[in-house]
Structures are given as structure tokens and as C-alpha cells.
Amino acid sequence: MSGAVVRVDTGSPVPPYEQIRAQLADLIRTGRLAEDERLPTVRQLAADLGLAAGTVARAYRELEAASLIRTRRGAGTRVAPPPPGTHWGEPAEITEGTRDFVAWAAALGFEESTVLEAVRRAFRDRES
Structure with a gap:
């Protein structure tokens, strides 16, 4: 993830998976994470954030359901192209x-x- 940083505030009332989902969605929609850019694996991001892999997996599932990311075996998890007619940028x-x-x-x-x-x-x- 090209220098983009995701942080989790464990003292926040917002669940960690939602913090991750919201931050990644914002990075994608503002263009700071570009189309086809590779995201860390679930295990890697979980280790980096000191969280359970299931927490990151839930965030990734929700991002995939929103068509913001896609996961392909062998290709990893990448930023999905924006839907037709959508422009994500600053x-x-x-x-x-x-x-x-x-x-x-x-x-x-x-x-x-x-x-x-x-x-x-x-x-x-x-x-x-």
C-alpha cells in the first residue's frame, strides 16, 4: 500500500473492522489508493495493526461487497476499478x-x- 497508513484506535467506540473499512474506503475514493494497487494480506495487515485476522477479514469482505476491492487467488487483494460513471479522485x-x-x-x-x-x-x- 504505497505509503497509505491505516490506524486503529482501540479506545474508540467504533469497532476496529469498521475503522479499517472506513479508512480504506476513503483512501480508495480519494485516489490515494489507485486502481489495481495491491493491499496487504489479511494476516499481514492484522499483524501490523495488532488485531485478529478475522477483524481485517471482515473489513475486506465489506469493502469487497461495496465493490471497492477484489480478491483473486494468486493475485491478492487489489483496489477494484470504479463502477462505470464513477470518478474517484481528490x-x-x-x-x-x-x-x-x-x-x-x-x-x-x-x-x-x-x-x-x-x-x-x-x-x-x-x-x-
Whole structure:
């Protein structure tokens, strides 16, 4: 897992498997764990976190049920591709692109209402 860190707070009321599931889901959805990136084995992650293997296995089962990871014999557990039409990446990506677009539109003299309507129209046209 390319430098991504999962931590478990044993004093938390949130069960350890849920802490693992939530953290890995967040790492996947934000793109910090990339598609096809290999995750540690259940035993390895359990040993790293000082937990029972069943705890990590439950987190992995729930992530697999949510289609965030996939496990294949011989290939290990890997980050699954996002479902069609889904983009998992940093929200900063869209913010940065939007700022560039708004700066471009403003430099051309377009008003906010005109730009917003153009964006809405583009989304409607895309769905047609």
C-alpha cells in the first residue's frame, strides 16, 4: 500500500473492522489508493495493526461487497476499478479545474449567470 497508513484506535467506540473499512474506503475514493494497487494480506495487515485476522477479514469482505476491492487467488487483494460513471479522485481536482475555467470565462467577459447556465446546459446535453 504505497505509503497509505491505516490506524486503529482501540479506545474508540467504533469497532476496529469498521475503522479499517472506513479508512480504506476513503483512501480508495480519494485516489490515494489507485486502481489495481495491491493491499496487504489479511494476516499481514492484522499483524501490523495488532488485531485478529478475522477483524481485517471482515473489513475486506465489506469493502469487497461495496465493490471497492477484489480478491483473486494468486493475485491478492487489489483496489477494484470504479463502477462505470464513477470518478474517484481528490475533490481538489475539480476545484482546480473549475477555478481555471472560471478565470478563463471571466477573462472573456462572461457573467456568472451565463457561465452557470452554460455548465447546466453541458450537463443536460451530456445526458441526452
